[in-house]
Amino acid sequence: MFFCLNANKKKTERKNATWKIEIHYLVDYLKHQTNIKIITEFFTMNKNYVNYKTASSYQPDKSHRKKFITNENERNFTFDRESFCNFLPVKSFRLDTNTNEKIPITSMNFHDSGEYLLSTHANKSIELYNARTCQYLTNIATKKYGCHSAIFTHSPIELIHASTSLESKDIRLLNLETNQYIRYFKGHGALVSDVILSPVDDTFISSSYDESVRVWDPRSNSSVASAILPVVAPNCIAYDPSGKVFGVGNPSTGEISLYDIKNLSKGCFLFKELDPSKIPLNSWKKLSFSNCGRYILLDGTHGSNFVLDAFTLETIFELNKIQPFPNREFADQGNSCFSPCGNYVISTSYDNKVLLWDISSSLSGRNLSPIRHIATPKEVSSRNILFNPKYSMFVTSDDTLDFFCYIDDK
Numbered sequence: 001m002f003f004c005l006n007a008n009k010k011k012t013e014r015k016n017a018t019w020k021i022e023i024h025y026l027v028d029y030l031k032h033q034t035n036i037k038i039i040t041e042f043f044t045m046n047k048n049y050v051n052y053k054t055a056s057s058y059q060p061d062k063s064h065r066k067k068f069i070t071n072e073n074e075r076n077f078t079f080d081r082e083s084f085c086n087f088l089p090v091k092s093f094r095l096d097t098n099t100n101e102k103i104p105i106t107s108m109n110f111h112d113s114g115e116y117l118l119s120t121h122a123n124k125s126i127e128l129y130n131a132r133t134c135q136y137l138t139n140i141a142t143k144k145y146g147c148h149s150a151i152f153t154h155s156p157i158e159l160i161h162a163s164t165s166l167e168s169k170d171i172r173l174l175n176l177e178t179n180q181y182i183r184y185f186k187g188h189g190a191l192v193s194d195v196i197l198s199p200v201d202d203t204f205i206s207s208s209y210d211e212s213v214r215v216w217d218p219r220s221n222s223s224v225a226s227a228i229l230p231v232v233a234p235n236c237i238a239y240d241p242s243g244k245v246f247g248v249g250n251p252s253t254g255e256i257s258l259y260d261i262k263n264l265s266k267g268c269f270l271f272k273e274l275d276p277s278k279i280p281l282n283s284w285k286k287l288s289f290s291n292c293g294r295y296i297l298l299d300g301t302h303g304s305n306f307v308l309d310a311f312t313l314e315t316i317f318e319l320n321k322i323q324p325f326p327n328r329e330f331a332d333q334g335n336s337c338f339s340p341c342g343n344y345v346i347s348t349s350y351d352n353k354v355l356l357w358d359i360s361s362s363l364s365g366r367n368l369s370p371i372r373h374i375a376t377p378k379e380v381s382s383r384n385i386l387f388n389p390k391y392s393m394f395v396t397s398d399d400t401l402d403f404f405c406y407i408d409d410k
Contacts (some may be wrong), residue, residue, distance in 0.1 A: 079339050084356050091134040092402045103401035111152040114390025120147045134403040149195040153202050163190035200243035209233045227264045240289040250289045272313035286334040289340030299334040315366040319357045323350040348382040
């Protein structure tokens, strides 16, 4: 076992209690088993990112940690075009393979609490981080089956992931405390392309190249899907923030459907075939809902992202001026996401930038250019991007995993 997780329930000022995890390392693991290293520790107070140093072991900068702002506790903090410029790179990690080989990161996921982050890699491993302290924790081997679309359940000691091996199409439920698989969800006839978790319970949905989307309920004793929707592959899936609605999109046909999770037998309640003159076929690879529930983001592949009205599926904005990334063999997380408030979109760009668009105060039907950008250090390889749900922090990744934190320089 790589590590032990002791989950102790602790009351907070919020209505619902959250789980705080205490990580205890094995001495031998710390001495001999670490297979990841910090490649860059940035001096974040320099906005030109000129000064940085190479570190061989983790040495937390407590003065910077005190200045990290959490969305939950700091009510005076507001994400906007000005605060965006105070997000600076803090730590950058890369797998230490003892060679110059670069191992792509294929997906990332934060736990609900914002405390922990996991990433899946093309070498069939899962890496776990303490997001609050930007500290690497441990490696989780997935043996011969590989891993993709790994997500925490609402429990901090469990995760679900799909496989990358053609030998297995199962979805696996892994216990982090014992490092053992405790459930296998069977039924897909081809590789699973995506897995998403309901924001309100542990129900999850998967999409597959077998041309089906399946709904699973781990609370039942059955390991087969509770509902199966026929779709055309490939497809993208996403829950809305209420957990009552989910969307299915197909980039190759330009079709998007919305479903009521309680009335799947009635089929989709809203269907839209996107105008190919505005959103070309195969020009996007992921869809996601904003936390406010008003927007849907289509993560583009040809230099533009697209924002839709979540209630009508009409196209509202095209977000341009993105330098697209070259295609690669492995899947990825997607290079854009909403800000936690839902009023902004941030995206990585191949020209070493993180871009910001304001979608809340712009007139619909317009093509929008970025209003701000962060120039990332050349050592940072930023293809995928994901915002922390609780802390004012986002992460980017490609063959490195990079933490960007809001630094209050007042």
